[in-house]
Amino acid sequence: MTQVPAQQLLEVAYDEALRGLSEGGIPIGAALFATDGTLLGRGRNRRVQSGDPSIHAETDAFRAAGRRRDYGSTIMVTTLSPCWYCSGLVRQFGIGAVIVGESQTFYGGHDWLAEHGVEVTVLEDQRLIDLMTEFIADKPALWNEDIGVADDIEAR
Amino acid sequence: MTQVPAQQLLEVAYDEALRGLSEGGIPIGAALFATDGTLLGRGRNRRVQSGDPSIHAETDAFRAAGRRRDYGSTIMVTTLSPCWYCSGLVRQFGIGAVIVGESQTFYGGHDWLAEHGVEVTVLEDQRLIDLMTEFIADKPALWNEDIGVADDIEAR
Numbered sequence: 268m269t270q271v272p273a274q275q276l277l278e279v280a281y282d283e284a285l286r287g288l289s290e291g292g293i294p295i296g297a298a299l300f301a302t303d304g305t306l307l308g309r310g311r312n313r314r315v316q317s318g319d320p321s322i323h324a325e326t327d328a329f330r331a332a333g334r335r336r337d338y339g340s341t342i343m344v345t346t347l348s349p350c351w352y353c354s355g356l357v358r359q360f361g362i363g364a365v366i367v368g369e370s371q372t373f374y375g376g377h378d379w380l381a382e383h384g385v386e387v388t389v390l391e392d393q394r395l396i397d398l399m400t401e402f403i404a405d406k407p408a409l410w411n412e413d414i415g416v417a418d419d420i421e422a423r
Numbered sequence: 424m425t426q427v428p429a430q431q432l433l434e435v436a437y438d439e440a441l442r443g444l445s446e447g448g449i450p451i452g453a454a455l456f457a458t459d460g461t462l463l464g465r466g467r468n469r470r471v472q473s474g475d476p477s478i479h480a481e482t483d484a485f486r487a488a489g490r491r492r493d494y495g496s497t498i499m500v501t502t503l504s505p506c507w508y509c510s511g512l513v514r515q516f517g518i519g520a521v522i523v524g525e526s527q528t529f530y531g532g533h534d535w536l537a538e539h540g541v542e543v544t545v546l547e548d549q550r551l552i553d554l555m556t557e558f559i560a561d562k563p564a565l566w567n568e569d570i571g572v573a574d575d576i577e578a579r
Binding site: 334339350359 | 492512532
């Protein structure tokens with residue numbers, strides 16, 4: 268569906284992830300594009316920066332794109348496999364394609380999306396695998412908080 | 424799981440839905456409670472009011488509850504069957520129970536949540552069925568926009 272190479276679109280999401288890291292946040296970025304590569308919205312996880320647990324990167328990019336009538340020809344690019352919350356966003360609004368930077372450090376709902384007709388591309392970008400591996404090792408409690416894993420409160 | 428009658432908890436979400444309607448918005452409300460009935464956060468769909476497509480009622484209530492470490496003992500109350508986006512929120516964060524005001528005018532992911540261990544209660548409150556029935560008849564294009572249905576742009 269994409270008329271622009273997936274790796275090129277991923278760079279915008281990667282920049283957002285790095286910006287999030289530089290702010291002390293969780294380094295996950297996302298961007299919503301039109302099929303021709305026009306950027307509609309970009310964003311990043313801002314749980315830490317805004318104290319808001321609902322701002323996962325995909326939601327932030329979706330919000331930045333504003334109100335729209337039709338997402339079928341849009342592409343959600345995210346640095347990390349989308350969690351159930353973000354996968355639900357893609358499914359509900361009928362976003363046509365998802366480009367996933369990596370799914371090694373977290374495996375979300377992208378197979379489920381593919382089963383429901385979303386065009387899914389997983390790039391397994393080594394820079395992103397390294398970025399998340401280091402982040403999770405550095406701040407495990409923050410990471411668990413972000414994905415709703417509650418069993419290590421003592422490690423906070 | 425609830426120590427307070429579900430219908431009583433629903434009243435908070437119902438008030439939020441009515442507030443949304445009075446603001447010219449989509450009349451869906453939600454609230455997140457602790458098991459003992461303590462209100463953690465409440466909110467409503469604010470697509471119209473804030474021009475933000477990401478603020479479904481459940482997300483708004485989740486956000487209002489702030490950052491938390493454990494949702495297993497929380498209850499999400501929503502006036503309407505949760506869409507995939509909001510169902511994904513419940514699943515990802517391990518919210519333990521969902522109380523649904525009605526599922527007649529929209530059938531979302533609450534069966535999926537029940538399959539994944541969430542305690543689901545559907546009340547089929549006639550006031551809410553009437554509220555949404557009237558809203559959808561009055562503003563079909565706005566409603567379709569909110570649930571990602573793109574095929575009636577001409578009815579806008």
